Amino acid sequence: xxxxxxxxxxxxxxxxxxxxxxxxxxxxxxxxxxxxxxxxxxxxxxxxxxxxxxxxxxxxxxxxxxxxxxxxxxxxxxxxxxxxxxxxxxxxxxxxxxxxxxxxxxxxxxxxxxxxxxxxxxxxxxxxxxxxxxxxxxxxxxxxxxxxxxxxxxxxxxxxxxxxxxxxxxxxxxxxxxxxxxxxxxxxxxxxxxxxxxxxxxxxxxxxxxxxxxxxxxxxxxxxxxxxxxxxxxxxxxxxxxxxxxxxxxxxxxxxxxxxxxxxxxxxxxxxxxxxxxxxxxxxxxxxxxxxxxx
DNA sequence: GCTGCTCCATACCAGACCCC
DNA sequence: GGGGTCTGGTATGGAGCAGC
Numbered sequence: 568x569x570x571x572x573x574x575x576x577x578x579x580x581x582x583x584x585x586x587x588x589x590x591x592x593x594x595x596x597x598x599x600x601x602x603x604x605x606x607x608x609x610x611x612x613x614x615x616x617x618x619x620x621x622x623x624x625x626x627x628x629x630x631x632x633x634x635x636x637x638x639x640x641x642x643x644x645x646x647x648x649x650x651x652x653x654x655x656x657x658x659x660x661x662x663x664x665x666x667x668x669x670x671x672x673x674x675x676x677x678x679x680x681x682x683x684x685x686x687x688x689x690x691x692x693x694x695x696x697x698x699x700x701x702x703x704x705x706x707x708x709x710x711x712x713x714x715x716x717x718x719x720x721x722x723x724x725x726x727x728x729x730x731x732x733x734x735x736x737x738x739x740x741x742x743x744x745x746x747x748x749x750x751x752x753x754x755x756x757x758x759x760x761x762x763x764x765x766x767x768x769x770x771x772x773x774x775x776x777x778x779x780x781x782x783x784x785x786x787x788x789x790x791x792x793x794x795x796x797x798x799x800x801x802x803x804x805x806x807x808x809x810x811x812x813x814x815x816x817x818x819x820x821x822x823x824x825x826x827x828x829x830x831x832x833x834x835x836x837x838x839x840x841x842x843x844x845x846x847x848x849x850x851x852x853x854x855x856x857x858x859x860x861x862x
Numbered sequence: 863g864c865t866g867c868t869c870c871a872t873a874c875c876a877g878a879c880c881c882c
Numbered sequence: 883g884g885g886g887t888c889t890g891g892t893a894t895g896g897a898g899c900a901g902c
Contacts, residue, residue, distance in 0.1 A: 574889090588870060601890050603871055623869055623898050868899085876891080882884090 573645065575612070576638055578605040582618060583635050587625055640843045647846030654848045656687040663853055666695045667713040669791040670812035671836070675860060682856045696764075696791075704841040710850060712839040713857065723839045726854070729861040731809045731834040733772070738800050739821035751779050751828045758786040760806040762795035772807055775829035796820060809834055 581591035581602075592602035610617055615630040627635075672694050683690050695709060704712060704723060716725055735754070737743050743753060755776060761768050768785040776782055789795040792808045799806040800820050808816070813824045838857050844850040 589868080598891055599870075600872080600892080604889080607871080620870075620897085625870080863902105865902085866900090869897085871894100871896085873894080874892090876889105878887105878889085880885105880887080882886105 573642075575605060575609055576642055578602060579609055579617070579631075579634065580638050580642055582606060582625070583627060583631060583638070586627070640841075643843040644846055647848075654852070656690075656849075656852065658689065659687045659849060660689040661849060662691040662693055663711065663850075664693045664695060664709040665711045665713060666709045669696065669793045670809050671713055673793060674812050674815035678860060679857060682860070683853070686852075704839065710840065710844060711853065711857070714836065715834055716837045716839050724842060724845055725837050725839045726858065728836045728838055728858060729811075731811050731836055733807045733827055733831045733834070734810045734813050735825045735827045736796065736799050736806045736808055736813055736816075737804075737823045737825070738802065739823055741803060741805075741823055743805070743825065744823035749825050749828050751776065751781055754805065754828045755781045755783045758802075758804045759783045760787045760789055760795045760798045760802075760804045761785045762789045762792050762806065762808060764790050766790075771831045772827065772829060775831060779829065796822065807831075 578591065578595060581594045582588065585591045585594055588602050588606060589599050592599045595602060597605075606618065613630060613634075616628055617631040618625040618627055620626075676692065676694060680692055683692060712723075713728070735749060737757075741757075743749055743757070746753065761770070763770070766788055768788050773783065786804055787795075787798050789798055792812050795806045795808060796813075796816050797820075798804060800822060807827060810824075813822065816822055817824065838854060840850065840854065
């Protein structure tokens, strides 16, 4: 490798951000020709055009787009490396964006916020509903993802928080509330509420029931756990939610919680973040607080 | 179609730095 | 100290676009 220095990375980052040699030059406090020459050097190093002219606009090639995240990560790691590793949490004024399920928000957000406030009274937590994909981490829309993470890809750091499992729920006055144990036959005798943000009525519970030659009647598909609990509490329908969320919901809603009569896969809740945030002192502090709630 | 503006690329020159 | 290399600036040309 020859003649690769930080200035070239800064130039590539500026070009990717601005989409223009002129704007990148302005951002870098360089002349346009000097920036153009750095682009030529980058082209020579990568054996790729990196940017091609489309009319008067400069359009990034696939190779340039592929390099975007890696360049940003390297630059932010370098920035973190040379930034004093000290943050005053008493005066830290920052908003962290977290994407998670309504179940986590309901069960854990208050405790997390209380922990944060004790050390950093000016820090705010902004929660967003969970959705698939790591793009939001990549494009900085969110700082931290907390949910069931199966396919995050290699570009995302992941840490397990806790293991949860599904439990059955029914309204407090439901006939099943009087039973010591709920059998599979008891379970399918009533209508059900399924919680699925994808609108799916059936899942692992139905597969387990099918193995016994049984099936349940799903009357309502709710978009989240909170809606499912509300529907269950106001009807004779049965639902299934994570045990941690059911326990929290019982504090404000009269619910009967019971073990599901069929085995279901466990739920591994994790937190995930982009490598660019890995060295961020404040971000690490937030991750440690999230982790500490479950240890 | 002409003109002016904007943007990118290149040629040429100057200054800084390194090596012998 | 002199030559080579690298980087940045100015000057300039070509191309695309908008307004007339």
